[in-house]
């Protein structure tokens with residue numbers, strides 16, 4: 017294991033101004049924090065953060081990054097806390113370590129390859145400070161290097177994730193060596209036979225060819241310098257994974273593979289690039305169709321270079337890139353444009369806008385670098401601005417859902433599945449109940465609570481930000497409203513035909529429908545329900561010979577005295593029937609809610625509060641107390657900006673409790689003698705109390721009743737609602753939630 021002074025020494029080699037005391041303190045702190053913890057290899061756990069720090073010294077990173085690397089597993093795996101780290105090491109380092117702790121949670125998420133791109137973006141968005149990602153990559157590299165100690169069943173997953181996410185990320189950040197090592201380590205784990213076969217073929221080839229790379233380097237430089245071109249030639253064998261990818265992509269065998277060797281010729285000027293190209297093409301035959309001029313036509317990411325392939329000194333095909341030192345800097349430096357261009361090859365089309373923003377960001381980054389900021393300044397001020405217009409959230413099972421900024425759980429629900437959206441009644445964000453209109457944040461875990469009885473409120477159409485959610489809400493509300501009106505209209509129609517002494521039948525409707533210029537009988541019913549078609553017109557459309565009676569002949573025995581307004585009944589009052597007295601039983605004297613400390617008064621929201629079985633939220637009103645709302649209550653939207661007022665509360669009711677809870681329902685019933693009494697009887701038969709009733713006659717055909725009832729719990733309420741719906745006189749029943 018590396019000693020304290022060795023680490024300091026490594027840093028001092030590239031950073032003479034390093035804060036030794038700080039490094040020492042971090043070394044000791046992390047060593048003590050991890051104490052006697054062991055890695056699977058049997059090494060002390062502390063050897064891991066130490067190796068991670070060592071990898072980062074190879075990248076010549078600043079003190080804060082090295083310290084963050086030493087501390088990167090302390091919050092998650094030891095007693096260390098962020099406040100303590102902040103006290104000992106300052107705010108900046110504490111923030112870095114916290115960022116790493118956040119990212120670590122992502123490791124637990126199951127990932128599919130198709131989600132990799134999203135996850136990579138999520139990493140970028142969460143890690144606002146680029147140093148967090150650098151430590152994360154070093155952490156992953158060390159874990160990959162020691163993969164043999166990971167339990168066998170986990171190795172493939174770790175390797176696949178590395179290949180899908182971390183290796184491309186390293187590539188984008190310009191760390192090509194790290195990218196290649198991550199790729200090869202993953203490749204070896206995932207396809208051991210392929211890996212071994214490529215490695216042995218390459219080594220066979222090396223033995224057969226001798227020191228070919230050095231030879232070609234020498235010959236190329238000699239030829240160029242003989243022609244007066246000052247050039248640096250760098251050659252190397254390609255790595256196993258990149259050879260494999262090429263074989264895969266081109267569906268060719270190893271024998272046909274020309275690109276085992278790659279060479280780079282670095283010259284002083286653009287003019288020299290073309291001169292060097294000429295010299296090389298004269299000396300060695302080129303492979304036709306392989307020449308590309310990215311100098312006169314740069315790639316959109318500013319990558320510039322000449323590419324060619326030739327038959328080299330030993331009749332071996334060699335790939336050649338010719339560029340100036342400036343171009344090389346852009347391609348090699350820090351966060352490399354070169355890597356991005358490679359990544360981009362597979363991602364044309366819809367990805368383009370994000371990609372071009374990535375270019376813009378990269379160019380800005382490169383500008384900063386070339387303006388001579390010190391590496392420390394550069395790293396500190398580089399915020400990853402990519403993808404900031406998106407939020408990334410998870411389902412409880414770990415599926416990643418990408419949404420636009422300001423998206424709500426409603427959008428989330430529809431993104432998961434239209435049915436989930438249509439039946440959503442509430443949600444939990446990171447385990448706590450929250451309104452469906454909350455704004456989602458990066459990394460939120462969202463659980464949607466659904467109910468089959470739900471149809472989406474029309475207001476969601478304006479709340480949702482995604483087109484998918486809006487369109488689905490519009491469709492669902494339209495369909496639901498239409499179905500409701502059609503059901504109501506049908507009942508009205510049946511009665512209108514009966515009143516007119518005419519037969520109501522499919523035949524009659526088939527005759528009436530075209531005369532009313534509607535496409536189907538259902539459309540006619542919906543129009544009747546909405547009041548767009550008068551019942552008299554409907555009957556006459558089916559039976560043209562029929563004439564409606566004069567208005568005063570219409571019986572309205574059970575109509576409310578005031579046809580337009582509401583009139584109210586209280587328990588015990590008489591209309592033409594009596595509201596049943598209800599079952600006497602203990603009423604509620606204290607609201608049985610758990611999760612509230614102290615003696616604050618607790619009350620239910622007015623107009624249909626919550627009943628046991630509802631998911632509930634307590635809203636604290638200073639000076640007044642706590643109001644309990646069911647989670648589906650629209651009123652909760654008013655408190656959305658005040659999360660501090662939300663209390664996590666639960667019912668404290670057992671099954672045998674005889675307390676009754678107020679709920680409110682709206683029943684739309686056909687105007688028929690005794691229909692009101694029937695409704696009241698159903699409620700009474702189920703042992704519920706009617707506490708009040710308000711009714712309004714909406715037309716000659718139906719009446720709306722708002723009924724305050726008292727029930728034991730949600731199941732009790734649902735039973736009553738279902739039973740009411742089953743009655744012929746009832747056209748719809750809805751619960752009101754304040």
Ligand code: MN
Nearest residue numbers: 064088089155
């Ligand atoms: Mn670690």
